[in-house]
Amino acid sequence: MTTDATPSAPTLEQVAARAGVSRSTVSRVVNESPHVTDEAVAAVREAIEALGYVPNRAARTLASRRTHAIALVVPESTAKVFADPFFASVVQGVALHLADTDYTLTMMIASEANSEKTRRYLLGGNVDGALVVSHHSGDHSYARLGRSLPVVFGGRPLSAEESGSYFVDVDNAAGAEAVTRHLIEAGCRRIATICGPQDMPPGVDRLSGWRRAVQSAGLQDDLVEVGDFSPRSGAEAMTRLLDGGQEFDGVFVANDQMAAGALSVLRARGKRVPADVAVAGFDGDIYGETSEPPLTTVLQPSVALGARMAEVLVDRLEGREVERVTMMPIDLVVRASTRR
Amino acid sequence: MTTDATPSAPTLEQVAARAGVSRSTVSRVVNESPHVTDEAVAAVREAIEALGYVPNRAARTLASRRTHAIALVVPESTAKVFADPFFASVVQGVALHLADTDYTLTMMIASEANSEKTRRYLLGGNVDGALVVSHHSGDHSYARLGRSLPVVFGGRPLSAEESGSYFVDVDNAAGAEAVTRHLIEAGCRRIATICGPQDMPPGVDRLSGWRRAVQSAGLQDDLVEVGDFSPRSGAEAMTRLLDGGQEFDGVFVANDQMAAGALSVLRARGKRVPADVAVAGFDGDIYGETSEPPLTTVLQPSVALGARMAEVLVDRLEGREVERVTMMPIDLVVRASTRR
DNA sequence: ATGAAAGCGCTAACAC
DNA sequence: GTGTTAGCGCTTTCAT
Numbered sequence: 211m212t213t214d215a216t217p218s219a220p221t222l223e224q225v226a227a228r229a230g231v232s233r234s235t236v237s238r239v240v241n242e243s244p245h246v247t248d249e250a251v252a253a254v255r256e257a258i259e260a261l262g263y264v265p266n267r268a269a270r271t272l273a274s275r276r277t278h279a280i281a282l283v284v285p286e287s288t289a290k291v292f293a294d295p296f297f298a299s300v301v302q303g304v305a306l307h308l309a310d311t312d313y314t315l316t317m318m319i320a321s322e323a324n325s326e327k328t329r330r331y332l333l334g335g336n337v338d339g340a341l342v343v344s345h346h347s348g349d350h351s352y353a354r355l356g357r358s359l360p361v362v363f364g365g366r367p368l369s370a371e372e373s374g375s376y377f378v379d380v381d382n383a384a385g386a387e388a389v390t391r392h393l394i395e396a397g398c399r400r401i402a403t404i405c406g407p408q409d410m411p412p413g414v415d416r417l418s419g420w421r422r423a424v425q426s427a428g429l430q431d432d433l434v435e436v437g438d439f440s441p442r443s444g445a446e447a448m449t450r451l452l453d454g455g456q457e458f459d460g461v462f463v464a465n466d467q468m469a470a471g472a473l474s475v476l477r478a479r480g481k482r483v484p485a486d487v488a489v490a491g492f493d494g495d496i497y498g499e500t501s502e503p504p505l506t507t508v509l510q511p512s513v514a515l516g517a518r519m520a521e522v523l524v525d526r527l528e529g530r531e532v533e534r535v536t537m538m539p540i541d542l543v544v545r546a547s548t549r550r
Numbered sequence: 551m552t553t554d555a556t557p558s559a560p561t562l563e564q565v566a567a568r569a570g571v572s573r574s575t576v577s578r579v580v581n582e583s584p585h586v587t588d589e590a591v592a593a594v595r596e597a598i599e600a601l602g603y604v605p606n607r608a609a610r611t612l613a614s615r616r617t618h619a620i621a622l623v624v625p626e627s628t629a630k631v632f633a634d635p636f637f638a639s640v641v642q643g644v645a646l647h648l649a650d651t652d653y654t655l656t657m658m659i660a661s662e663a664n665s666e667k668t669r670r671y672l673l674g675g676n677v678d679g680a681l682v683v684s685h686h687s688g689d690h691s692y693a694r695l696g697r698s699l700p701v702v703f704g705g706r707p708l709s710a711e712e713s714g715s716y717f718v719d720v721d722n723a724a725g726a727e728a729v730t731r732h733l734i735e736a737g738c739r740r741i742a743t744i745c746g747p748q749d750m751p752p753g754v755d756r757l758s759g760w761r762r763a764v765q766s767a768g769l770q771d772d773l774v775e776v777g778d779f780s781p782r783s784g785a786e787a788m789t790r791l792l793d794g795g796q797e798f799d800g801v802f803v804a805n806d807q808m809a810a811g812a813l814s815v816l817r818a819r820g821k822r823v824p825a826d827v828a829v830a831g832f833d834g835d836i837y838g839e840t841s842e843p844p845l846t847t848v849l850q851p852s853v854a855l856g857a858r859m860a861e862v863l864v865d866r867l868e869g870r871e872v873e874r875v876t877m878m879p880i881d882l883v884v885r886a887s888t889r890r
Numbered sequence: 891a892t893g894a895a896a897g898c899g900c901t902a903a904c905a906c
Numbered sequence: 907g908t909g910t911t912a913g914c915g916c917t918t919t920c921a922t
Contacts, residue, residue, distance in 0.1 A: 219675055221915060232893045237917060245891060264674035268617065269915030271608035272898045282657075284645075298638040305624075305659040314676075315657045317622075319645040334604035335559055336654075441840075470840060500781075500810060500840050561899060572909045577901060585907060609899030612914045 220261040229257040240265055279314040280523055281332060281340040283352060296493060296512050300343055300364060303516025311524050313338075320352075333358055339523045362523040364515060366411045366535070376526070378518045378536040382412050382492075385508035385540035386419025389490045390462045392506065394427050396488055396548050398460030402433035404447040404472060406464040413439075416464045416492055433458055437468045441497070444468025448475040459487055460548075466491040466498035466507055473501050473547070488548040494541075503546035511538045560601040569597040580605055619654040620863055621672060621680040623692060636833060636852050640683055640704060643856025651864055653678075660692075673698055679863045702863040704855060706751045706875070716866070718858045718876040722752050722832075725848035725880035726759025729830045730802045732846065734767050736828050736888050738800030742773035744787040744812060746804040753779075756804045756832055773798055777808045781837070784808025788815040799827055800888075806831040806838035806847055813841050813887070828888040834881075843886035851878050 222240075226233045231250055238246050239254040246254075257263070271277045282304055284297075301317075308315050316337060320328040332340055332355065339360035342352045355361050356375045363377035393401055403420045406413030417434070424431045435450050437443035444463060448471070451458065463469035469491035473483060481487050483503055491498050494509030515538050525532040562580070566573045571590055578586050579594040586594075597603070611617045622644055624637070641657075648655050656677060660668040672680055672695065679700035682692045695701050696715045703717035733741055743760045746753030757774070764771045775790050777783035784803060788811070791798065803809035809831035813823060821827050823843055831838050834849030855878050865872040 223915080233916080234893060234918080235891085238892085241917085247891065250891080262670075264670050266612070266674075266915050267676050268608045268611035269898090270917075272606070272612050272900085273915080273917040275898075275917095277608065279656075301638075301641070301657070302659070305657050309659055309661060316619075317641070317645050317655045317657050319642065319649055321649060330602075330604050334606075336607050496836055497840060500837065502842055559899095562901095563899080573900080574902085574909060575907085578908085581901085587907065590907080606899050609914090610901075612916085613899080613901040615901095615914075 219266070220263045222263070222265070225254065225257045225261055225263050228261065229253040275335070277336060277338050278312055279316050279337045280308070280520070280527075281316045281318050281337040283318050283320050283328070283332070283340055283342045285320055285342075285344060285352070296495060296510060297343060299512035300516035300519070303513035303518075304341060304520045305516075306513070307517040307520035308524075311520075313520075313524060313527075329355070338527050341519050341523060343519075360523060360526050362519050362526075364519050374534075376522055376532070376534050378515055378522060378538060379411075380510050380515060381537045381540055382415035383419035383422070384537075385492060385542075386416040386462065386464070387423045388419075388540070388542050389492065389506065389508050390420045390423035391427070392542060392544065393460040393462060393488055393490055393548060394423065394429070396460070396484070396550060398488055399429065400433070400456075400458040401429060401460040401462065402435070402451050402456075402458045404435050404437050404444055404451070404461060404463045404468055406437060406439050406468075408436065413464065420462045437464070439465050439468060441467045441471035444471030445475045446471075448472035452476075452479055452481075461487060461489050463489065463491050466493045466495050466501075466505055469505055469507070469547075470497040470501045473503075473505070477502070484546070484548050484550045488550060490548055494543055498545070501547070506545045506548040507543050509541040509543050511540070514538060559606070560603045562603070562605070565594065565597045565601055565603050568601065569593040615675070617676060617678050618652055619656050619677045620648070620860070620867075621656045621658050621677045623658050623660050623668070623672070623680055623682045625660055625682075625684060625692070636835060636850060637683060639852035640856035640859070643853035643858075644681060644860045645856075646853070647857040647860035648864075651860075653860075653864060653867075669695070678867050681859050681863060683859075700863060700866050702859050702866075704859050706755075714874075716862055716872070716874050718855055718862060718878060719751075720850050720855060721877045721880055722755035723759035723762070724877075725832060725850075725882075726756040726802065726804070727763040728759075728880070728882050729832065729846065729848050730760045730763035731767070732882060732884065733800040733802060733828055733830055733888060734763065734769070736800070736824070736890060738828055739769060740773070740796075740798040741769060741800040741802060742775070742791050742796075742798045744775050744777050744784055744791070744801060744803040744808055746777060746779050746808075748776065753804065756802075760802045777804070779805050779807060781807045781811035784811030785815045786811075788812035792816075792819055792821075801827060801829050803829065803831050806833045806835050806841075806845055809845055809847070810837040810841045813843075813845070817842070824886070824888050824890045828890060830888055834883055838885070841887070846885045846888040847883050849881040849883050851880070854878060 222233050222236050226236045235250055236254050239251050305315055318328055341362050343364040363375055366377055366379040367375055401424055405417040408414055421431050433456055435447035437447045463472055476483055483489050491505045491507040494507050498505035498507045518536055522532050562573050562576050566576045575590055576594050579591050645655055658668055681702050683704040703715055706717055706719040707715055741764055745757040748754055761771050773796055775787035777787045803812055809829055816823055823829050831845045831847040834847050838845035838847045858876055862872050
């Protein structure tokens with residue numbers, strides 16, 4: 211252990227002096243250039259270690275025009291539902307992946323008010339690329355950003371305009387289809403759905419997945435109620451379903467929050483779950499875990515999704531080839547709400 | 551609307567030329583120095599606007615030795631419970647506050663593995679200060695960081711070592727006392743508690759708040775079970791309480807997650823809430839909102855707490871005077887679990 | 891393979 | 907009040 215006084219960060223120059231080489235060589239070693247002799251590398255490494263040298267990020271950025279920083283942009287609409295566990299997990303995945311690289315994560319809440327400021331910041335050379343999360347929202351005001359800055363979106367874009375963009379998404383349709391098929395295998399013969407808003411990709415895709423499963427089993431696909439992904443809307447949709455006069459023995463609800471709402475109505479109306487009506491959700495969040503009964507659902511790999519977004523962006527920045535779109539696999543989680 | 555080609559960011563020099571002043575003057579205007587004539591300011595502003603000038607952060611940092619970046623450090627232990635809604639809200643508060651300043655938020659998940667890397671990064675002049683969140687954890691491995699870098703902690707430090715540090719915390723003891731008193735006012739005469747780990751400040755403080763309320767009402771304070779803040783541990787603690795042979799008509803549980811677990815045991819044992827046993831929690835998170843019955847709890851102002859942390863740090867960085875400790879007020883939320 | 895030299899865009903004394 | 911002059915610490919041609 212050495213002194214405790216602020217040692218005023220050693221510079222590359224000092225490393226060079228101690229290693230007996232030029233600053234250029236130190237720079238090459240630090241940046242892992244292959245054109246350096248092993249001895250030089252060793253000497254520099256030793257000096258770096260001994261001095262506890264850490265490159266100055268600002269100087270590096272200024273000289274190289276690369277910031278080694280990436281922004282995670284959260285549209286305010288998403289921020290409001292920040293409590294959304296899905297989103298929190300995505301952030302975690304991003305941060306976790308980045309910890310293994312030398313990229314830094316800059317978080318930005320992009321409110322309506324400072325959207326111009328945000329654009330300028332992003333376009334002003336302050337970051338090498340950006341990650342834009344939009345989950346259950348149709349908000350793609352940052353779609354055009356992709357033209358001037360490497361961007362990776364979380365969740366597929368809604369508009370065709372952004373068809374050239376990079377994104378990673380969960381296979382909503384496949385997940386909905388799988389869980390609906392599970393309902394069928396559990397013996398349901400008349401399956402309703404409470405779907406999400408049809409102006410959001412997850413809303414659209416989950417509905418079509420349900421439809422695919424129901425149709426290919428030769429069942430009817432006309433029991434559809436629309437919600438807005440909130441528990442309350444799920445409760446309302448279930449009320450409409452129950453009051454509709456149609457019998458049904460299974461429901462696929464497009465997310466766990468709405469499913470939780472639906473469950474409470476079912477309980478209040480004296481319907482037994484799963485005996486009278488089996489219920490399945492989507493997301494795999496806390497709502498489904500704590501509901502009564504616990505909910506069969508489709509688990510979103512949210513941490514992995516965040517990590518993958520970061521990976522795709524970093525790969526692009528490093529000049530590696532990457533798939534434009536990544537579909538994350540989903541997992542069926544069977545719980546009591548369909549077990550009969 | 552002008553061209554769409556990448557305009558290769560205008561420099562301060564170009565602004566100076568267009569405004570007919572020197573670079574220094576532009577710099578002064580940008581940095582809001584008071585020693586500039588109004589005409590000069592106007593001319594520079596016009597040029598900046600016209601050119602769409604955005605200062606280059608790296609250059610600025612290099613020259614001024616200030617990064618205008620602050621780190622939000624999340625010990626991995628916290629990251630694992632990232633789904634913790636409290637934490638997500640704190641991040642949101644921080645980001646929201648920072649959006650009004652020209653500071654940038656850098657997120658770091660500090661795993662055991664790269665803790666040295668993290669320290670180096672923080673101490674290497676990459677940020678002007680740091681925010682360390684530790685919520686329900688006793689993790690204060692970053693305590694000493696405060697000696698070399700301006701740091702603001704979220705949650706009071708456990709050890710005396712850090713007594714000189716800046717932190718903002720929720721008034722855990724006051725919250726616990728208030729909600730326990732509410733239990734008493736609801737008619738409870740024999741009140742138990744399921745407290746948190748006694749090696750974490752919130753665990754300690756909430757227990758002492760409960761004790762204070764119970765004692766000053768002349769009630770017994772011997773029904774205490776310890777949990778670890780997880781729903782499961784809450785269920786186990788409640789089981790022990792029930793099997794303990796002591797009667798009780800009220801329980802203060804140190805967080806909503808444990809309370810949710812306790813509630814499920816109560817239900818399974820045929821106890822009616824709140825008729826037989828009134829239950830109150832702490833945190834005001836989703837667990838308490840979705841529990842059956844909904845939980846009376848103490849609402850943590852998590853977004854505000856995050857915002858305040860950011861505010862304190864920024865004030866320090868800007869040389870303003872700030873209180874070393876801020877206690878955020880709590881709010882009692884009365885729901886069905888105590889309404890009788 | 892390595893070194894010398896020229897900046898990257900800005901701030902901060904210091905003179906005027 | 908404003909301009910001039912040095913750098914901040916690093917990368918990057920370009921020679922060698």
